[in-house]
Amino acid sequence: MTKWNSGIVLENKRIRSTDIYIMKVRLKGDVDPSYPGQFVNIRCSKGTDPLLRRPISILRFDPAENIFEIVYEVRGKGTQYLSLLKQGEDLDVLGPLGNRFCLKEEYERIAVVGGGIGIFPLIHLLESLPEKVFADVFFGFRDSDRILWEILPKKDNIKLYISTDDKSFGYGGFITDLFKENTSDKKYDAVYTCGPKPMMKIVAEACMAKDIECFVSLEERMACGIGACLGCACRVQTENDKIGYGHVCKDGPVFNARKVVL
C-alpha cells in the first residue's frame, strides 16, 4: 500500500448550470484506503502558477476500483484549472491526507450540519454510515440551483433538512436556526459539522451547552498539506488551558469542538 500520487481523470463534469464540478479519478498502483473526513492535495498547474496544491475533500472512495470522487466549486485559478481537465488526463494528487471523523461503535443517533462546500466530507461520512445509526442532516445552500440533489444521500436512516439563503427552497434562512429548531428536544450521540466558521461556531456552542460530542472539520490555507510547513495553523486548547496551535492538515481537518478555538 502506498500514498496516492497519481491518477487519471475518468470523468469531470459540471453540475447543471452551477460553478460546481464533480470529478472521478482512478488512482494508479496499490493505494492506501481513505476514510470520511480526509482530503487530497491536488497540483493545479503544469508550471509554477498556481504554485501550491489545492486541498479538496474526498467525496467517495471505491477501494475495489481504486477510484475516488471529489466535488469542487470554481473559485480562482486552481479550481478553474481543475474544471478544464478532460477525461484521460493525468492528475497529480497527494493523499489521503488528514485524520477522519470519529464514529464510535455505540453511536445510534447523530446529526450532521453542513454549509456550502462543507457538505462534501459530510456526504462521505453519511454514505459510510452503518444502517443502525440514524442521522438528521442539515444542509444549507445559497440557492435552489446549488442544492446538489445528484449527490445527496438517500437512505432510510437519513433524514434531510434543507435551507437556502435566498429562500428559494426549503427553510429560508440560516441552517443553524433550522438545526436549533429541530433538535431542541433531541439527544444525539454526536454532531458533525463542516462549512463556514460562524456556522460551525454556533453548532459547536449549541452542542457543548448540552454536553453533546461535536466534531468540526476546519479549513485553513495550506502549502504542503502534510504537516511540514506549519502554515495551516488553527487555535487549539492545550492541556494546561493555554492557547496553542494545531495544524489542520495533520492534526485535522476534524477536531473535537472542545479542543479548538473557533
Added chain:
Amino acid sequence: MNEKNINLSIDIQGLKLKNPVIAASGTYGFGREYAEYVDLNDWGGISVKGLTLEERIGNPPPRTVETPSGMLNAIGLQNPGVHAFIQNELPFLRRFDTAVIANVAGNTAEEYATMARILDKADIDAIELNLSCPNVKKGCMAFGSTPEGIFQVVKDVRRETRKPLIVKLTPNVTDITEPAIAAQEAGADILSLINTLLGMVIDIHTRKPVLANNTGGLSGPAVRPVAVRMVYQVAQAVSIPVIGMGGITSGKDAIEFILAGASAVMVGTWNFADPACVKKITEEIKAYMIRYDISDLKELVGKVEIY
C-alpha cells in the same frame, strides 16, 4: 562521459554532501513528514525547521498566502525547541544517508551561542544560523541586517562550536556583500542565501492584510532572479563557499545558482508543489553534466561568463 563517472559529491569546509541538493529550512519539517512520499536518502542534506532555545508556538493564522509563482509565509518559527529536536527528531533523521543541518534562531547573541554549545555535542553535520527570519518581532533580522550585529553573533557562536558553521543571510538589505563579509570575518565557514524577501498582500474587500502578521516572507520561483544575483555578488565578495537558494524547481535552476558561485543548493517552496523533486533535480543536474562533458560538479562552481 557517462553516468558512472560523474561526481556529484562535495566536501564544503567539512560538510560532506553526497550530492549538492539540500532541503531548505522550514519547508521540510524534520524530514519525517515527507518520509512517506520521498526517499530521504535522495537528499544531499536536510536543513531542519528553525530551532530556538525554548519551544515557540508561532504566529496566529493565516500564516501563508499564495502570490504569483510564489508565496508569503509568516510561520513565526514554531518549533519544539533545540532539546526536543535532539531527543525526538534527530534519531529518526539519522537513519538516513543524508547530512543533517540544524538551523537555529535566537533572540540574543547569547542564545545563539548557547544553542551552538548544545548542538556542538549533538550528532549533526552542520549548524546554520538563521540571522534573517523576517517573521519574528525580536532578534533574528535585527542582527541579520547589520554587519556589526552579524559579526557579533557569529563570533560568539564560533567560540562554541567546531562544526561547520553556515550563516544564512537575509536579502532585505541594500548591499548583500556587507553582511557576507562580516560573517566571513567573524569565522563563518559557509554562507547560505537567500532567506525570504519581505512582502505583503492586502485583501481589497476587507482592506486587511491577508496574513495575521501583516507582512511575510516571499519565496518560490518569483524570487529566483534576485537570489541568483545575490549569490553571484556574494561569491565574488568572499572566499568561503556559498550555498544558493531561492525558487529552485529544477536541475536547470540549480545549475544557474552553481554557475553564479554556489557550491551547493537548497530547495524550499518547490517541495510543496512536488515532494519528489529532489530526485528529478539531481537527475537533471547529471544530464547537464553529461551533455557538457563535466565529470565533477565542482568544475562548474562560479563559472558564469560575465560580459
